[in-house]
Amino acid sequence: MVKDKKNQGAEEKILSAARKIFTTKGMAGARMQDIANEAGINKALLHYYYRDKEKLFETIFLAEAQKFFPKINAIFQSDDPLFHKIEKFVDEYIDEMLENPYLPWFVLNEINRDPDQFMYKIWGENNLPKPGKFLDQIEKEIKNGTIKRINPVHLLMNLLSMTIFPFIARPMITRNLHMTDSRFRETMEERKKEIPKFIIDSIRK
Numbered sequence: 001m002v003k004d005k006k007n008q009g010a011e012e013k014i015l016s017a018a019r020k021i022f023t024t025k026g027m028a029g030a031r032m033q034d035i036a037n038e039a040g041i042n043k044a045l046l047h048y049y050y051r052d053k054e055k056l057f058e059t060i061f062l063a064e065a066q067k068f069f070p071k072i073n074a075i076f077q078s079d080d081p082l083f084h085k086i087e088k089f090v091d092e093y094i095d096e097m098l099e100n101p102y103l104p105w106f107v108l109n110e111i112n113r114d115p116d117q118f119m120y121k122i123w124g125e126n127n128l129p130k131p132g133k134f135l136d137q138i139e140k141e142i143k144n145g146t147i148k149r150i151n152p153v154h155l156l157m158n159l160l161s162m163t164i165f166p167f168i169a170r171p172m173i174t175r176n177l178h179m180t181d182s183r184f185r186e187t188m189e190e191r192k193k194e195i196p197k198f199i200i201d202s203i204r205k
Helices: 002-029 032-039 043-049 053-077 082-099 103-113 115-123 132-144 152-168 170-176 181-203
Strands: none
Touching: 002 032, 002 043, 002 053, 032 043, 032 053, 053 082, 053 103, 053 115, 053 132, 082 103, 082 132, 082 152, 082 181, 103 115, 103 152, 132 152, 152 170, 152 181, 170 181
């Protein structure tokens, strides 16, 4: 039992150190030696737990995705008003991406490699994403005359792309706009209000 606790403690230190290194340097820039140094262990011990940085990267961001995406599902499934859902989605998503900026890259890579397997890893066999209630809610608001006629799928895509794209395109945005990391963060904090306002103003009657 003592050995198990010791092993668990060492692994937690490794995961904490790896998260910090990956978040600051990305997958390409991180080295196993950097992670070992941050964790205060030797490289041989790090390799005992994780044979390569790809496996370590997957372990960290798969766990994060498994925590995060059900939260988004819960927003879509909730009984909140449509405009509140839009605001809450943007707020939750930007907070998560600021905390884990390489999560979108992990998700894109996994989806492109094996979408079915990735969905199974995140959601399990019987718990897939359920945007249906959100899409039905949009249709209901259109029929009630509270928002303009819009294809619900396009509205969902607009919401996703406006929120996610800046994080995927971050290297290009920061380089071309001469933006520091702190300024990028400030801009994304501003977008928590800008995106919902833009979308809601565009559909409100």
